[in-house]
Amino acid sequence: MAIIQRKPSSCGNAHCTFLHGGRCARAAEFADPWKCTDLVFDQIDEVGAESSANAEPSDSMVTASSAQRIDLGWRGRHLTFQESDLLRRSTPARTIAVLGDTNAGKSSLLTAFFLQLANGQRERFPYRFASSLTLYGWRTLIEHAADWQGDKKESVVGHTPKGDKESADTFLHLGLSPVEEEPCGHRHIDVLLSDVPGEWIREYTERANESNRQPLAFLTYMQVALLVIDADRLEREGQIAAAASSFILQRLLSLYNQGQTPQLRAVFVVLSKCDKLKAELPPQAADLRKAESWPPLFRRILAQLANLQKRGLATDVFVTSAFGQPLSKGQPKSVVQPFGAAMELLDGPTKMPLAPSWQPQAIPADASYFYFLHAGDGKP
Amino acid sequence: MSPSIDQRTVALLGGPDSGKTTFLAALVDSIQQGPERCSLEFEDEGEDVSPHRKLTEPLLLGKYPQRTKGERLHIDLGLSTRLSPAKSPSHFRLQIGDYNGEELERLFRRLSVDNFEEWEQRANAQGLLLFLRPDAIYPLVAKKRDAPAGEQLAVPGGPVLTPADMGIGSVVAEVPEARKLTADDPVRVPTVLALVELIQYLRRLRRLLPGERPPQGSFRIAIVLSAWDAVPATWRQQRPVAYLMEHASLLVDFLASNYHLDDVFYFGVSSTGGDLGVTSHAKRYRDDPGGYVCYANHAGRVVQSSDLALPIRFVLFGDEAIVRET
Numbered sequence: 001m002a003i004i005q006r007k008p009s010s011c012g013n014a015h016c017t018f019l020h021g022g023r024c025a026r027a028a029e030f031a032d033p034w035k036c037t038d039l040v041f042d043q044i045d046e047v048g049a050e051s052s053a054n055a056e057p058s059d060s061m062v063t064a065s066s067a068q069r070i071d072l073g074w075r076g077r078h079l080t081f082q083e084s085d086l087l088r089r090s091t092p093a094r095t096i097a098v099l100g101d102t103n104a105g106k107s108s109l110l111t112a113f114f115l116q117l118a119n120g121q122r123e124r125f126p127y128r129f130a131s132s133l134t135l136y137g138w139r140t141l142i143e144h145a146a147d148w149q150g151d152k153k154e155s156v157v158g159h160t161p162k163g164d165k166e167s168a169d170t171f172l173h174l175g176l177s178p179v180e181e182e183p184c185g186h187r188h189i190d191v192l193l194s195d196v197p198g199e200w201i202r203e204y205t206e207r208a209n210e211s212n213r214q215p216l217a218f219l220t221y222m223q224v225a226l227l228v229i230d231a232d233r234l235e236r237e238g239q240i241a242a243a244a245s246s247f248i249l250q251r252l253l254s255l256y257n258q259g260q261t262p263q264l265r266a267v268f269v270v271l272s273k274c275d276k277l278k279a280e281l282p283p284q285a286a287d288l289r290k291a292e293s294w295p296p297l298f299r300r301i302l303a304q305l306a307n308l309q310k311r312g313l314a315t316d317v318f319v320t321s322a323f324g325q326p327l328s329k330g331q332p333k334s335v336v337q338p339f340g341a342a343m344e345l346l347d348g349p350t351k352m353p354l355a356p357s358w359q360p361q362a363i364p365a366d367a368s369y370f371y372f373l374h375a376g377d378g379k380p
Numbered sequence: 381m382s383p384s385i386d387q388r389t390v391a392l393l394g395g396p397d398s399g400k401t402t403f404l405a406a407l408v409d410s411i412q413q414g415p416e417r418c419s420l421e422f423e424d425e426g427e428d429v430s431p432h433r434k435l436t437e438p439l440l441l442g443k444y445p446q447r448t449k450g451e452r453l454h455i456d457l458g459l460s461t462r463l464s465p466a467k468s469p470s471h472f473r474l475q476i477g478d479y480n481g482e483e484l485e486r487l488f489r490r491l492s493v494d495n496f497e498e499w500e501q502r503a504n505a506q507g508l509l510l511f512l513r514p515d516a517i518y519p520l521v522a523k524k525r526d527a528p529a530g531e532q533l534a535v536p537g538g539p540v541l542t543p544a545d546m547g548i549g550s551v552v553a554e555v556p557e558a559r560k561l562t563a564d565d566p567v568r569v570p571t572v573l574a575l576v577e578l579i580q581y582l583r584r585l586r587r588l589l590p591g592e593r594p595p596q597g598s599f600r601i602a603i604v605l606s607a608w609d610a611v612p613a614t615w616r617q618q619r620p621v622a623y624l625m626e627h628a629s630l631l632v633d634f635l636a637s638n639y640h641l642d643d644v645f646y647f648g649v650s651s652t653g654g655d656l657g658v659t660s661h662a663k664r665y666r667d668d669p670g671g672y673v674c675y676a677n678h679a680g681r682v683v684q685s686s687d688l689a690l691p692i693r694f695v696l697f698g699d700e701a702i703v704r705e706t
């Protein structure tokens with residue numbers, strides 16, 4: 001039977017994004033990425049059946065022959081912008097942009113949130129974990145956090161690497177299913193959570209030019225922005241640090257005013273590392289929304305929030321502590337709340353339709369949720 | 381035996397050292413011991429019995445099998461079983477292949493599989509036996525070598541918990557909620573991410589979208605908490621799902637969001653009825669080999685049975701095939 005070799009269905013190299021519009025991980029070795037030996041070609045015979053994979057491979061054969069490897073269909077690592085873009089064609093994914101300067105505690109917040117969800121500690125977050133395309137990414141963060149024994153000089157999750165701007169890892173992914181709709185509920189809600197290096201946010205806040213915009217292109221479709229502010233640093237550095245955070249809020253406001261973030265519904269400030277904070281914060285949750293009840297250090301930030309609110313965006317402030325102590329010594333504080341508030345806006349009873357109402361885009365007949373990882377080729 | 385006899389395939393998966401081979405061996409042995417011991421009755425042993433012999437040999441000597449490497453044994457048996465004493469027996473051929481738990485981490489890390497056909501078979505099986513061994517749930521698969529011996533046993537911390545503390549009501553037909561932790565409780569590191577990834581992969585091969593429940597009864601999952609005899613007695617008195625809710629609620633949540641409630645069942649299984657590493661038990665076992673299965677009946681009460689075939693019966697026939705034992 002004639003063997004027709006089709007285009008590669010996948011790549012055995014976990015770091016490769018070439019087939020998803022990115023870079024070949026071994027570009028240095030293969031000038032022509034199509035010749036890279038990590039690519040996996042499915043052989044299809046004339047009747048279209050997959051040619052059988054010879055005899056059952058023994059354990060030793062298994063590691064040797066990467067050519068027989070079949071990808072699961074997703075990389076398990078953070079989704080690149082391109083991947084998330086394709087995912088959004090088949091599902092109206094909710095996008096929560098987690099912003100803030102480097103070291104603000106963005107990745108820590110995400111990690112602690114995932115841990116709470118994984119351990120069923122989801123107060124006022126009426127969703128169960130249902131799926132994830134980035135489980136390996138989550139585990140890498142968790143492994144880091146689990147290793148941390150409380151040494152203040154060591155980082156908890158590690159600085160988020162600055163990848164190549166065009167195809168950098170951008171999102172963690174979660175699929176959620178609403179608890180109250182059980183047992184017959186079938187809804188599955190995709191949520192994209194950005195986990196990007198703070199430098200990008202700082203650079204873009206500084207200068208909103210094309211090159212700085214590129215890695216943050218997802219801002220155009222974010223629905224909720226969580227601005228993470230290191231409360232400890234704020235206290236140590238004072239107004240200058242408060243001003244830096246206010247600039248980010250100002251940048252969000254200009255983007256919104258220019259119509260560049262048409263789906264944005266809410267901007268939340270998350271004060272992180274509050275286990276270290278010495279200042280007295282408003283005791284009542286309700287007071288958090290009143291600028292008068294805050295120490296002067298926070299006024300600038302709250303003023304910018306008020307500005308955003310005037311334009312019709314929902315705003316709120318959350319006081320959190322993700323890793324005030326090692327995992328073995330106690331629970332994080334309030335890390336689920338900001339995500340709960342975001343989901344309430346995006347999926348709760350008062351939800352507004354997702355701005356420019358989402359329409360599935362035309363995708364091939366054998367379209368699947370996983371379309372985005374093997375474009376045009378519905379085969380696993 | 382009629383050639384048109386039903387072929388039933390059950391997939392068997394789990395991490396390294398999770399008790400898969402031991403269970404498979406103990407099952408074959410209990411079928412051989414006859415209907416007193418096992419509700420699956422032997423009808424046709426098939427052409428090649430050497431896998432069955434190889435599987436059961438170590439147990440009959442009072443030892444645990446070697447870690448599965450290279451050769452993975454496969455059982456293929458003609459069997460019959462009665463769903464209730466009044467019903468006539470169903471006849472079928474049961475196929476179950478062993479799995480090397482080391483592959484799990486590899487699959488998780490590389491996100492690719494080498495033997496696609498096997499995976500397709502698993503995905504198209506009637507159901508899945510998924511193994512977790514509570515006394516060897518390591519903090520993280522990748523780090524398990526570093527785990528100090530004392531940390532491996534997952535004993536409930538603090539006061540002894542009752543099912544009510546666990547937020548588990550008496551009604552079985554609802555998904556349990558995890559216990560609300562206090563500020564000083566440690567944060568548990570989820571150990572089941574690789575298992576979840578593996579089920580995600582099986583689902584994808586079946587072309588199920590995330591969150592899409594397959595038609596009821598088309599694919600059942602039996603969660604087998606193995607070496608149940610090694611779990612502290614306070615946990616053994618509770619429903620097996622309570623243990624999982626405390627130690628791996630992510631998996632329970634994942635299953636609840638992706639399968640019908642009736643298609644997932646939690647078992648505590650002691651394939652060897654105790655630890656064969658303990659000389660006195662090994663001796664007892666050599667004289668009278670057997671194990672037991674614990675599960676919660678319709679009333680939420682924990683029931684113990686010496687029928688090791690119950691997880692298989694559930695996967696093939698649903699919970700009507702097990703709760704008869706109340």
Ligand SMILES: Nc1nc2c(ncn2[C@@H]2O[C@H](COP(=O)(O)OP(=O)(O)OP(=O)(O)O)[C@@H](O)[C@H]2O)c(=O)[nH]1
Pocket residue numbers: 100101102103104105106107108109152154155156157158159160161196197198199272273274275276320321322323324325
């Ligand atoms: N005390 C305390 N320290 C924290 C907390 N969360 C994070 N940190 C510290 O802040 C450091 C930086 O946190 P990350 O989460 O990596 O910060 P990030 O915003 O993701 O930083 P980039 O990836 O560089 O943009 C951690 O390594 C911890 O040392 C917290 O809740 N309490």
Ligand SMILES: Nc1nc2c(ncn2[C@@H]2O[C@H](COP(=O)(O)OP(=O)(O)OP(=O)(O)O)[C@@H](O)[C@H]2O)c(=O)[nH]1
Pocket residue numbers: 394395396397398399400401402403444445446447448449479480481482511513606607608609610649650651652653654655656671
């Ligand atoms: N106490 C007790 N220990 C058990 C039981 N079943 C299994 N074990 C223990 O678990 C170990 C691993 O069991 P195996 O059946 O080899 O595990 P496996 O899942 O086949 O492991 P791999 O072959 O590495 O994938 C055994 O060596 C025993 O120490 C049981 O019923 N009771």
Ligand SMILES: [Mg+2]
Pocket residue numbers: 106107108158159160195196197198
């Ligand atoms: Mg980071």
Ligand SMILES: [Mg+2]
Pocket residue numbers: 400401402446447448478479480481
């Ligand atoms: Mg084995």
